[in-house]
Amino acid sequence: MKRHFITLVALAILIWPALAPAADEAQVLSQGAPALAESCAACHGPDGRAQAGIPPLAGNPEAVMRAQLLAFRNDEIPGATVMPRLARGFSEEELKALAAWFAGLDPEEESGSDSNGEQP
Numbered sequence: 001m002k003r004h005f006i007t008l009v010a011l012a013i014l015i016w017p018a019l020a021p022a023a024d025e026a027q028v029l030s031q032g033a034p035a036l037a038e039s040c041a042a043c044h045g046p047d048g049r050a051q052a053g054i055p056p057l058a059g060n061p062e063a064v065m066r067a068q069l070l071a072f073r074n075d076e077i078p079g080a081t082v083m084p085r086l087a088r089g090f091s092e093e094e095l096k097a098l099a100a101w102f103a104g105l106d107p108e109e110e111s112g113s114d115s116n117g118e119q120p
């Protein structure tokens with residue numbers, strides 16, 4: 001009896017990690033994007049509102065950023081400095097998730113926004 005219990009516990013532990021990746025990939029990415037985006041915060045700011053000299057990301061069109069990230073990854077943007085190296089550290093799916101994540105962020109500061117709903 002006790003032996004069965006131990007076997008069951010061991011099985012559950014073994015099976016758990018196998019079950020986790022079975023979740024829908026898009027869902028995993030949408031939940032993982034905030035964590036991935038943390039590696040961009042050092043330069044692009046925690047909310048994608050960039051520091052001096054670094055282009056802002058928050059609210060940029062998703063399709064544009066997706067194209068930029070994939071182009072960085074393929075070394076197709078002349079004059080780029082760090083982004084090609086960084087982009088190569090992510091899968092295509094992760095870069096798409098990051099583009100979607102930053103596109104969904106508000107480019108305006110919380111204070112002083114006149115919130116007319118228009119993007120510049």
Ligand code: HEC
Pocket residue numbers: 036037039040041042043044053054055056057065068069079080081082083084086098099
């Ligand atoms: C080490 C600093 C640094 C980090 C970290 C960083 N970036 Fe960048 N990013 C830059 C710089 C600098 C540029 C301008 C292009 C270049 O020089 O490579 C840029 C440009 C971009 C652009 C193009 C924006 C435009 O309007 O031209 C996108 C999109 C972008 N980064 C996304 C990301 C994402 C997503 C991450 C996280 C995976 C990230 N960056 C992490 C420094 C950084």
